[in-house]
Amino acid sequence: MTRLILHGEDALERCLSAVARDAATTALFCDIDGTISPIVADPYAAVVPDEFRAALVKLAPRLGLLAFVTGRDVCQGRDLVRVPGATYVGTHGLETLTPNGAAHADPAAEPYVDDVQAMVCRAEALDAKRLGLVLENKRTVLAVHYRLAPDEQATRTVLESEIVTPARELGLLISTGHFLVEVRPPVVATKGTATLALLAGGDYRTALFLGDDLTDCTGFAALREWAKAGDALASPAGGAPAAPARLSCAIAAITDETPQKVVDESDVRVAATPGVYAVLTRLVAAIR
Numbered sequence: 557m558t559r560l561i562l563h564g565e566d567a568l569e570r571c572l573s574a575v576a577r578d579a580a581t582t583a584l585f586c587d588i589d590g591t592i593s594p595i596v597a598d599p600y601a602a603v604v605p606d607e608f609r610a611a612l613v614k615l616a617p618r619l620g621l622l623a624f625v626t627g628r629d630v631c632q633g634r635d636l637v638r639v640p641g642a643t644y645v646g647t648h649g650l651e652t653l654t655p656n657g658a659a660h661a662d663p664a665a666e667p668y669v670d671d672v673q674a675m676v677c678r679a680e681a682l683d684a685k686r687l688g689l690v691l692e693n694k695r696t697v698l699a700v701h702y703r704l705a706p707d708e709q710a711t712r713t714v715l716e717s718e719i720v721t722p723a724r725e726l727g728l729l730i731s732t733g734h735f736l737v738e739v740r741p742p743v744v745a746t747k748g749t750a751t752l753a754l755l756a757g758g759d760y761r762t763a764l765f766l767g768d769d770l771t772d773c774t775g776f777a778a779l780r781e782w783a784k785a786g787d788a789l790a791s792p793a794g795g796a797p798a799a800p801a802r803l804s805c806a807i808a809a810i811t812d813e814t815p816q817k818v819v820d821e822s823d824v825r826v827a828a829t830p831g832v833y834a835v836l837t838r839l840v841a842a843i844r
């Protein structure tokens with residue numbers, strides 16, 4: 557049988573024990589694509605398998621917080637996942653939907669919408685078929701996916717001259733992921749900033765972050781920062797407290813394509829995506 561938990565079984569066990577003791581003070585952050593939804597060439601064809609959704613639906617009412625944190629447009633993320641009672645964070649932290657449906661968008665991004673849309677027009681003028689491009693217009697963000705590129709290097713060269721350079725000239729930011737270039741407003745918003753903001757909104761003791769790509773490393777780092785701040789609160793005079801006040805667990809969903817940074821910065825590594833399902837079912841068992 558294929559191994560599903562590749563590394564960090566002890567760290568995962570510690571975390572599951574903490575969740576079993578007190579699910580109500582547990583926060584679970586979950587990326588979507590490549591984590592609970594197998595990677596497909598066309599992001600519009602992605603699905604969350606029913607068994608993943610069923611486990612997440614069981615977790616939502618029991619955990620203190622269940623948040624899906626994605627680069628997708630927030631409503632598209634919600635419509636893909638469809639787990640009631642969850643919080644959804646979209647466009648890497650620029651938009652949030654609370655469990656009661658209230659929407660919050662970062663007002664700092666608004667002045668850049670026209671420039672981002674100008675880049676959308678530029679991208680639409682490219683030969684998407686020849687270059688293997690799939691565009692996602694998320695209003696405040698343009699995502700250009702090129703997993704379908706027949707010649708990856710040739711596509712990257714075109715994207716560099718036609719998207720990356722002109723976007724930078726407009727003062728926009730570029731972020732890259734797996735077969736992905738994103739044009740973003742110059743606003744500090746990441747999965748990490750969104751994670752820290754959500755953690756600050758409740759009295760959480762245990763936090764897990766499940767992700768598979770470079771942008772998830774900001775979430776991993778946010779968890780570490782939050783746990784360290786907990787130590788400082790528990791031991792104001794300095795030094796390590798007798799027991800950590802907060803427990804964090806960064807879980808990476810691994811394939812042959814996983815960036816090394818994701819591997820290096822995770823506490824637990826699981827096979828994408830069946831290993832993620834294994835973690836979810838163990839969480840469900842822990843809160844019984």
Ligand SMILES: [Mg+2]
Pocket residue numbers: 587588589590591767768769
């Ligand atoms: Mg992902």
